[in-house]
Amino acid sequence: MGENNEMSDADKMRLKRLARLGGTSTPTPTQPESSGSSQAAPETAPAVPVPTHTPASASSRLLSTPQPPAIAASSSSSTPKPSPSPSINAKPSPVPREIKPSPSLTLGKRSSPATPISVEPVGPRVVTSRPTAPLPTVDYDQWETSKVGEVFSVTLEKRDAELSDWRLCWLKDLEDELVQEGQSRPLRTTIDLVDRLLIARLSLDLDAMSNSDDADKLTILAGLPTGETIFEYLTGCWKRLYAVHKELTKFSFSPEEKARWTVSFDRIKALIISYCGMTLEDPTMFPQPQDKPVGPAEFLPLLLAVTSTSVSNGDPFTASASTKPVVQPQPGALSGADLLPFLNDLAIGFPSETMSDVITPTLSLFFQEWYKITPTPDILGSDWRRYLGAVALLVQVKSIAALLPTLPVWVAPDVTAPKLEWQSLLGPLSRLSVYPREFPEIWKTYFSNPTDRKKEDIEANKSNLRYTLGGLHTSLFNIYNAVVRASPESREGVLDFFALTIRLNEKRAGMRVDPRAVSSDGFMTNLQVVLLKLFEPVMDAQFSKIDKVDVAYFKISKRVNIIEETKIKATKEEADAYFGDAMEVDAKSNFISDLFFFTNAFLHLGLIKTIGTRTRAEKNMSEIEKELKRAEATRPTWAGNPAMETQGEATIKKFKADIATLHASLHAYDTQLLDPALVRLNVSFLGFLMTWLVRLVDPRHQHPATPISLPLPTESPLEFRMLPEYLFDNIAEYFDFLARYNPDALDDIDKDIVITFIITFLSPGYVNNPFLKAKLVSILSYGLWPMGYWRKGALFDRLSVHSLSTDHLMPTLIRFFIDVEITGGHTQFWDKFNFRRDIQRIFKSMWTNPLHREAFVKSRHDDFDQFIRFINMLMSDTTFHLEESLTGLAKISAIQNQKANDEAWQALPQAEREDTESQLRQIEGSAPFHTQMGLENVKLIRDLTATTKEPFVTAEIVDRLAASLDENLAVLVGPKMAELKVTNPEKYSFKPKDLLGAIAQIYLNLANESDFIRAVANDGRSYSKELFEKFARTLKHRAIMTDAEVAEVVNFTQKVEDMKATISMEDEREIPDEFLADHDAVVMKDPVILPVSRVVIDRGTIRTVLLSKEVDPFNNVPLKYEDCIPDTELKAKIDAWVAEGRTQQAAEVMDVDHL
Secondary structure (H helix, E strand, O other): OOOOOOOOHHHHHHHHHHHHOOOOOOOOOOOOOOOOOOOOOOOOOOOOOOOOOOOHHHHHHHHHOOOOOOOOOOOOOOOOOOOOOOOOOOOOOOOOOOOOOOOOOOOOOOOOOOOOOOOOOOOOOOOOOOOOOOOOOOOHHHHHHHHHHHHHOEEOOHHHHHHOOOOOEEOHHHHHHHHHOOOOOOOOOOHHHHHHHHHHHHOOOHHHHHOOOOHHHHHHHHHOOOOOOHHHHHHHHHHHHHHHHHHHHHOOOOHHHHHHHHHHHHHHHHHHHHHHHHHHHOOOOOOOOOOOOOOHHHHHHHHHHHHHHHHHHOOOOOOOOOOOOOOOOOOOOOOHHHHHHHHHHHHHHOOHHHHHHHHHHHHHHHHHHHHHOOOOOOOOOOHHHHHHHHHHHHHOOHHHHHHHHHOOOOEOOOOOHHHHOOOEOOHHHHOOOOOOOOOHHHHHHHOOOHHHOOHHHHHHHHHHHHHHHHHHHHHHHHHHHHHHHHOHHHHHHHHHHHHHHHHHOHHHHOOOOOHHHOOOHHHHHHHHHHHHHHHHHHOOOOOOOHHHOOOOHHHHOOOOOOOOOOEOOOOHHHHHHHHHHHHHOOOOOOHHHHHHHHHHHHHHHHHHHHHHHHHHHHHHHHHHHHHHHHHHHOHHHHOOOHHHHHHHHHHHHHHHHHHHHHHHHHHHHHHHHOOHHHHHHHHHHHHHHHHHHHHHHOOOOOOOOOOOOOOOOOOOOHHHHOOEOHHHHHHHHHHHHHHHHOHHHOOHHHHHHHHHHHHHHOOOOOOOOHHHHHHHHHHHHHHOOOEOOEOOOOOHHHHHHOHHHHHHHHHHHHHHHHHOOOOOOOOHHHHHHHHHHHHHHHHHHHOOOHHHHHHHHHHHHHOHHHHHHHHHHHHHHHHHHHHHHHHHHHHHHHHHHHHHOHHHHHHOOHHHHHHHHHHHHHHHHHHHHHHHHHHHHHHHHHHHHHHOOHHHHOOOOHHHHHHHHHHHHHHHHOHHHHHHOOOOHHHHOOOHHHHHHHHHHHHHHOOOOHHHHHHHHHOOOOOOHHHHHHHHHHHHHOOOOOHHHHHHHHHHHHHHHHHHHHHHHHHOOOOOHHHEOOOOOOEOOOEEEOOOOOOEEEHHHHHHHHHHOOEOOOOOOEOOHHHOEEOHHHHHHHHHHHHHHHHHHHHHHHHHHHO
């Protein structure tokens, strides 16, 4: 340790560290504290000496973050001294002599590898405080006067301007005014003169000064910043004011003096902000440079520059990237970090009624500058980021955010649907998307020639675009959310904007919509995303806020008009009676209800319609692909004809180009529609909607806390019936889309919600529209289709164990199978086949589950009549499909054989050949459907007869079943078998071995049922012993069945032959006329009397008739099966007669045996 007049090593280190921090050198301990600082006083205030003080940069860091005790380090020639903390094998260091406190603080430093490692005690580190130098003392009045001049960069004395090298503007005219008013010199820029100082500075006319003969004015002009606008000067004043405000803590002012400065600070700030606002509103108020944009034209670029650092993230392929040169701002201009504090002060300085006048010109220019960008900005470029960043910055100021919906630029008056996204403040940003109709450059850039590119390349491009879309959606949500949360009035303004969008786009609900008459898909989708994100806090896992959604919303609110919408289960008259005069009162609903029903409306008018557009594009591509194949198939006919070759090749080229365009468009659609983030939001929302609807019809109103129980009451709740049907349509369409293209989007909880919803509302009496219910069945059907990871379908596992599924799925599907017989549409005959195809797929998939089979059999016992109707309709469909299939295959075979004889074919007239080709294409188009449906129906009957036989041997079914089986068997193995030989049978889904095997198994399943054997024996049109013998040989030789199974078929044939002999003996007896039905000559088994016509008919016969149409066949009067009157007396006579015949047959047999 040196003497007192020498600096210690620790003090030297402190000085070095402070120097590295950018601070000025502090006095050494041997210097008196009154020594002047090495830093010169600011030139802006020469009259006030600045005492020595610790540099702000150093002291603020040291005071804000406590540092550990420093490990002293010596100079390069000295060895490190040990730390004062205890260390291993370290001797205590000598205690240094007391020195004067340094005005700076010691900054800690980590030990270097050469420094001995110290061991510190466990526990909190004890930091030794060091005394700080006292703050310098100055005269407050002098300090304030100098700082006022510094803030406004003005002075009233020429001498002060000269001392500042004319950086301070000498207000000569104001000086003269003050002298004339009798104020004494020297004139000072006191706080009382701030208004006059600022006005005098703002009023300087630089053009007039440049033409003046006054040398002083020319000197003043030379010292002013070149080209500085009024707004730039004012913002420079604002920045200097805050800089001065920070200096206040560096001086030892009394509390009273600090309070005085607070008043002065607020007064100066209010004055500056006031003139800033007035300049933005009317930039011509004061003289401005002639060659620079002023007012809003200079403020908007500052807002747009907030995101300038992220511009480089724009896509390099875009055509809309900005190439404007960067202009260096004035020293006083606002930087990005200054804008938010400035906007806050601006908002504080102006009340809302005047703030609109300040901000509106800038926002109006926002529109004008956006429309000047060529080409129109898209997400590939960077322009949209700048404009989005500007709005995002504005809404960070709560009062500005609250003000936006009240501004004229928020949305134009009398705006139309297609103009809404162009004539609203956030519309141009809310319409950005990747949809091909609005932004064709995107698919051209990212997805052109998709068939020639790798799948990984396409998926990578999708990921990049989705990342950008995610940023857009997040920014849009933050903007709308800030406005919503700014004030109750601004929240209502945002909701009114959403309601206006829904109202103007009601035409989007139509089947065919002109896109030029409505808002774009991207605009609707993005606003829906905003709504989903706003609603996201409501969608918790426990559905804790589900009862916040007001079921009477449409009755009390006019925001969403559903007067013309189809209701779930109500006629227009019933709906009008329900809503009544309630529509005349527009009550305020809660915010959650608004969001809930707005989101549903946007789904209905937006995303669901976009999915429909994508589906139509895919169908168009499929049709063009078929046309391309046909065109390529005709190439041989062009040979030798140059004109036809040229025309044909041009057609093929066009087809390929159209296919490539549509394929690329589909990728663009899928980029947004299948975006995982968007899918998750939609699935969560629709899960909430489904749960809400199920809870609404739950008699206990406790779902999902207590799961709903089925069956539901016969009468559905009134509020439920009056809801718009599109709530169901949204669910059905979206999940049908996901089931086809993204089955992995659902987790187990989502699947359970979907299954519960579908099974619940397939119940009769709750949904009128059979097409909606069919769409729900379609979701289950596609969920059982093998796809990707899911070998049995994405829904198979949950359907196999879900309690509602195992108990109610099968009976519900049986009921719906019956209900779709009549859909009410003009295409109902074909609709039912499409609907039943999905039902059959579910039956087939779930038949392996014993719980579902048990539920199926149970449904037979619970409602046998319904089950018989189901079997009857299944039989009718099977007969129709097999007939259409086999007839069509025979026609195809005939035409193929005709074309195989090329010489005869070419000899036919051209018109006849073309007509035959047209017939062939038509049959080839329908044959696969009927062939596949026929086979699937036969397999379903095979599985059903293996499980439950009773329904198939009832009088209503057994004769039809036997006749249908025999007839188709005769076609497949009889003399007409050769007519079914077609080229490439797989093309038509024709699998004769599978079909024969299924038919044979049905015979075997019912081989022990005497009624079925009798029905086959009674079939005199198709059955023959020779047919069944050939059938058995075919089964054996084609290895369709095992030898044992073929033996069973032969055994069954013998049973039929025995039955034929029995029937022949019965026919020899004379039948009383009263035992015969009025319409045929068959002995009745269970006669009944029809209540109106009084006709006596067999029970099985009338039941078969009523399965198709519930009317008396003899007079068309409505008739229920249970209204038929049993004729017990006649039945007793018939039973006695039949028993007598059997006795006689037994006696004859005995006589024969005896002989």
